[in-house]
């Protein structure tokens with residue numbers, strides 16, 4: 001059976017050339033991209049690569065693979081970033097943050113010249129919102145925010161880590177997932193969320209990717225490119 005995530009993740013490495021600064025995404029699909037970058041460095045196919053990880057998890061993986069790493073502040077720009085998504089439309093909007101890495105992913109993405117999303121065909125949707133929208137909030141006053149979301153009918157839930165503790169992001173924040181089912185106006189919602197005090201960022205990535213690689217169950221890869 002084809003491993004769609006592996007196929008599409010490894011394929012994204014074709015966009016990387018020697019000498020590039022590479023954004024390393026987070027999640028079970030980006031895992032294979034990072035793995036492939038490590039493999040190509042080891043085999044000598046790629047040289048002089050610098051990686052910028054989007055999470056501690058990816059940083060650990062990259063270190064184990066011997067991928068040289070730099071911080072965002074040490075470089076001017078990232079040449080190519082490959083990252084997964086939880087939902088994507090074919091007009092380049094999506095939801096990210098299912099793994100809780102949305103804030104660092106968004107910062108890295110905003111500093112990347114070319115963004116490639118790597119997804120299985122099950123992630124491609126006509127409209128956003130079936131996947132719960134993650135909102136990263138600072139801990140202080142987060143219960144108040146939660147109640148505001150609840151009053152607004154946005155069906156919030158605090159992201160858990162295990163049974164009793166709340167999930168904490170790499171920046172020390174909580175995540176509130178909004179179960180919206182169908183986001184009618186993503187731009188408006190993104191604007192409103194960004195304007196709420198205590199919200200650090202949200203998982204709406206509107207107009208982000210330049211290329212979406214969609215892995216099909218039959219092993220083929222569909223390419224959506226601007």
Ligand SMILES: O=C[C@H](O)[C@H](O)[C@H](O)COP(=O)(O)O
Nearest residue numbers: 027028084097098099100101
């Ligand atoms: O926070 C996690 C990231 O946004 C991931 O890229 C996203 O959740 C997709 O992950 P996966 O490839 O594991 O479905």
